[in-house]
Amino acid sequence: MDKALPIRKAFCVLSAVAVAVVLASCSSQQPAADKPVENGANASEPVQVAWSPDMDCTTCHTAEGATMEDGAMGACTHVQQAQAVCGTCHTDEASLAGVHEGATATDTMPKKLKATTVDAKTCQAAGCHDESQDEMLALTADVADLTDSQGTQVNPHEVMGKTAGHADILCTDCHTMHKAKVNAADTCVSCHHAGVYECNTCH
Structure with missing residues (x-):
């Protein structure tokens, strides 16, 4: 009789028990997508961020941000020659704060300024x-x-x-x-x- 047989059987039993424990613990957990986050908010809801003049606008306005690095665009010329940033030209803080109220990074970005202008x-x-x-x-x-x-x-x-x-x-x-x-x-x-x-x- 093979002396290693009882050891192999014991190993198989222990492995089966370990797998059962892992599966049981996984099935009893609530799916991550359904877990509530702090303050009762749903993790899938877009997060609103308060606008401020010194924030990085290109986080949301990626298309405009790209033009600031494109040598064929006027925005890039302003960045290179005058070290301009978004707030250098977009100075109407009251209107900008108003249009960004309740905005999130997942909102559709406007194609043109409507509520504010560059004076x-x-x-x-x-x-x-x-x-x-x-x-x-x-x-x-x-x-x-x-x-x-x-x-x-x-x-x-x-x-x-x-x-x-x-x-x-x-x-x-x-x-x-x-x-x-x-x-x-x-x-x-x-x-x-x-x-x-x-x-x-x-x-």
Whole structure:
């Protein structure tokens, strides 16, 4: 008779008991997904984070964050040349706090700013684009981006403030930071929909 047989039988019995104990302990535990977390909140619910001016916006706004590292984007130029951060340009803290109230990282990110804007005064702050009106006009005197269907060429910075409607044009309507360069004339088309820059020719 094999002397090792009783030892093997004992080992098999002990192994079976150990497996049974492990299975019993696993089956008696509540599934992790159903376990309540502190304060009775469900772990699957998105966590709301209070917005603050010094937080890392790119945690949620990943698409915009990526443009800050993309050399083809205006945002990247601002980061590299002026060490700009989100709060350098997005300064409307009251509106930003309001739109972020109750927001979570899993929310759908907006495609465009609606409740807050980047004010022209922010762009023209000291050390940034602080040229005078005449200097700004001189910089874009030869820019032909705004040429209408009749061949009339308009200096982009000359129209700013020219009439009540033009006063509402923001720097960011033509100068986009977080997407590829857009045609500045697209801003004009919303009013000059016939492609003519002379007023009172359509209606």
